[in-house]
Amino acid sequence: MVVKNLALEDRDLSSNVTVTRNINSYSDIDLSFTPKSTNPNNTNEVRRDIFKKTDAASVKQSVGNILRTNNFEKPFEPFFGANVTGLLFDLVDGTTSSDIESQIQDALEVYEPRIAILNLQVSLKPDQNSCFVRLVFKVLNTNTIETIETTLSRLR
Numbered sequence: 715m716v717v718k719n720l721a722l723e724d725r726d727l728s729s730n731v732t733v734t735r736n737i738n739s740y741s742d743i744d745l746s747f748t749p750k751s752t753n754p755n756n757t758n759e760v761r762r763d764i765f766k767k768t769d770a771a772s773v774k775q776s777v778g779n780i781l782r783t784n785n786f787e788k789p790f791e792p793f794f795g796a797n798v799t800g801l802l803f804d805l806v807d808g809t810t811s812s813d814i815e816s817q818i819q820d821a822l823e824v825y826e827p828r829i830a831i832l833n834l835q836v837s838l839k840p841d842q843n844s845c846f847v848r849l850v851f852k853v854l855n856t857n858t859i860e861t862i863e864t865t866l867s868r869l870r
Contacts, residue, residue, distance in 0.1 A: 738855060739768060739855075740768065740769050740770075740772045740773055740828065740853075741766050741768045741769075741772055742766065742767050742772035742775060742776065743764050743765070743766055744764070744765045744766060744767050744775075745779075769853070769855070770856055770858040770860055773826070773828050773829060773853050773860070774860045774862060776828075777822065777826055777829065777849065777862055778862055778864065780794075780795055780796055780821050780825050780826060781796050781798065781818065781821075781862070781864060781866065782795075782864070783795030783796065783797075784796075784797050784798075784799055784800055785797045785800065794825060795821060795825075796817050796821040796822075797817055798814055798817060798818065798845070798866050799866060799867070799868050799869075801813055801814050802843055802844065802845065802866070802867065802868040803868060806840040811836045811837070811838050811845070814836045814838075814845060815834055818834060818836075818847065818849070819831060819834065828854055828855065829851040829852065829854065830851060830852045830854060831849070831850075831851050832850045832851055832852055832859065833849070833850040834847075834848070834849050834850075835847070835848040839865075842867065843867055843868050844865050844866060844867030845865070845866055845867075846864075846865050847862070847863070847864055847865075847866060848861070848862070848863045849861070849862045849863075
């Protein structure tokens with residue numbers, strides 16, 4: 715994001731325009747909550763802190779949460795998530811995989827504006843009542859390319 719700092723008193727705007735850039739750093743808490751050692755030589759020494767993920771790792775965690783969340787699972791935001799497992803209860807036909815792809819794309823466009831989707835592949839496994847999702851995306855802030863591969867399945 716480029717912001718031009720201009721004052722009303724500046725008559726000649728073609729000379730000495732100050733341009734500043736805001737580069738945001740993304741961060742989120744680590745949802746694995748695994749205990750981490752502060753001293754790599756002593757594995758018995760464990761800190762009970764909440765650790766954080768930064769930049770591409772936090773965005774990747776957020777995208778994974780959106781993929782795995784169904785509608786009405788998040789309080790006060792009933793339409794948050796991709797709602798993929800809701801489609802796994804339907805009969806599998808030729809349009810089911812394209813429906814799942816469009817659900818994922820729509821959810822990521824709304825709830826994760828920090829990424830650009832490069833490639834999305836959905837392969838259905840109707841015998842296991844699941845689907846395999848491979849998502850390749852670029853984090854816009856850092857231009858890092860990340861890949862998420864996950865299997866989404868229904869529980870009952």
